[in-house]
């Protein structure tokens with residue numbers, strides 16, 4: 233029983249359950265469908281932030297191009313939905329009926345071959361995760377095998393984000409250009425614009441997010457999680473213990489890409505479009521800010537970070553749109569300088585000890601009052617020391 | 630180059646950094662079960678030699694054969710897997726992890742990405758961690774965060790991490806730097822125990838310590854070997870006294 237309890241504590245099951253309670257029960261009960269849909273959108277960004285916890289927090293690899301994978305996942309989904317929305321009946325006023333409207337506007341007369349697979353939902357769903365992950369593999373394999381890392385790697389990811397944005401905007405006829413892929417309607421005949429559909433998609437999204445967090449937590453608790461932390465601190469020691477460090481970094485990058493892509497696909501489904509404005513450098517940096525604010529070592533923290541920053545963004549961009557960018561920059565600098573472990577770190581260092589202090593006098597009055605009593609022996613071997621900067625023991629999910 | 634009985638055969642090894650030859654046509658053989666100490670003034674190229682053997686630095690010319698297998702073009706992790714372990718000059722341990730985790734991570738299983746995902750800390754692993762921890766005197770500190778260990782204990786922990794891998798060739802760069810007299814004695818005993826069944830190369834400046842542990846001593850100077858042989862022979866060598874022992 234004690235072993236089970238300490239496992240629960242170590243695995244962070246409690247904080248994951250709390251998050252699940254909040255997004256699966258509390259939000260749907262207290263919000264109307266418009267707001268809930270908005271939260272659903274924010275939660276799709278949380279996927280990217282969770283991926284960044286694995287990549288940046290654990291792996292120590294900063295990517296400033298995660299929008300690429302979020303966007304690609306979103307585009308793969310949007311391509312399927314767009315084809316379904318472009319049946320010959322619905323597009324009969326076009327000069328070529330049966331192809332997406334933007335292709336028709338750009339004088340394309342037939343569907344490009346590489347769009348064909350997206351007629352089929354299973355293929356499209358595979359592409360949602362496979363395409364971003366393959367791209368991530370190619371980029372990271374080429375870079376990490378050459379020992380490109382740190383700032384240089386971050387710059388490379390920015391370059392990729394820029395290239396992809398330019399490519400999408402430039403190839404209007406194939407991609408919908410700067411407007412993106414819009415006017416999406418149904419998924420296998422099911423109208424995704426309905427309130428009831430939005431509610432269901434919200435729950436699918438929430439379920440996937442919790443699933444991804446559990447998966448990541450499992451990875452963190454495996455030897456691979458320990459190795460990622462070890463690599464972050466002493467890369468050479470890991471390498472000279474017989475590990476191919478580059479492959480572990482590739483794994484972290486591909487994992488984060490796949491997770492981001494799921495978020496992107498859920499974005500498309502819930503919001504009803506995908507555009508290059510989610511691919512570029514600015515959204516990519518915003519996503520890093522979500523993770524930083526939430527705490528880059530904390531999976532659930534990343535979700536809270538994404539929610540809070542986006543609530544703030546929505547609030548401020550209505551009341552003072554010009555101010556928001558400055559506010560966000562200030563927030564980021566503030567967090568990085570003052571609270572490197574974000575909200576989660578704040579919780580660990582301030583809220584938890586405060587709770588512990590409040591509980592302590594009730595729990596063990598005898599141990600404190602008689603001055604002759606021996607100091608309480610450490611009860612659990614696995615009880616974490618009070619302050620562990622970034623170590624596994626001190627981390628919860 | 631022909632095959633030999635030596636566990637490590639280095640021949641005509643050269644590395645130059647922008648024209649400066651840190652190792653200059655060096656030839657060195659190490660026997661099985663031998664404990665070799667390399668000494669020499671600062672900047673002689675001792676650390677660079679270890680870097681070359683373990684693949685951290687790539688050779689400009691020459692050959693390094695470990696058990697008759699050429700190492701100069703092998704990736705670092707493959708050299709480790711072939712059986713070469715290396716301790717760095719400054720203790721290199723995972724400060725945020727417990728002593729147990731430090732040792733566990735060094736266990737030579739689950740070294741691929743998928744292997745690491747599926748790795749379980751079985752009783753076999755726990756037993757090995759326990760026995761290595763006992764060997765290095767840290768059996769009582771398994772749950773301690775490694776960053777909290779004393780400097781000497783950190784050095785031992787790193788040696789323990791290497792022992793987890795059961796290397797056939799163990800290379801230690803200044804293992805007693807920063808240790809107390811008592812810790813030095815314990816380390817000397819430890820080295821004498823662990824060189825049973827494997828070859829060990831130690832770089833060290835402390836002559837008393839060297840005398841205690843060395844089977845054979847190699848003196849390096851300016852990337853070359855100045856003298857080699859027993860401690861007495863080397864100490865009596867006028868060249869060695871001139872460049873190194875004289876001060």
Ligand SMILES: Nc1ncnc2c1ncn2[C@@H]1O[C@H](COP(=O)(O)OP(=O)(O)OP(=O)(O)O)[C@@H](O)[C@H]1O
Pocket residue numbers: 646651669670671672673674675676677678
């Ligand atoms: N990567 C490098 N680039 C340029 N020069 C280097 C490099 N590595 C080592 N050197 C030079 O090679 C020489 C040998 O250095 P090395 O660290 O091997 O000396 P050492 O014998 O270990 O000395 P110490 O006793 O101080 O540890 C030094 O002059 C050093 O500056």
Ligand SMILES: [Mg+2]
Pocket residue numbers: 675676677718802
């Ligand atoms: Mg040195």
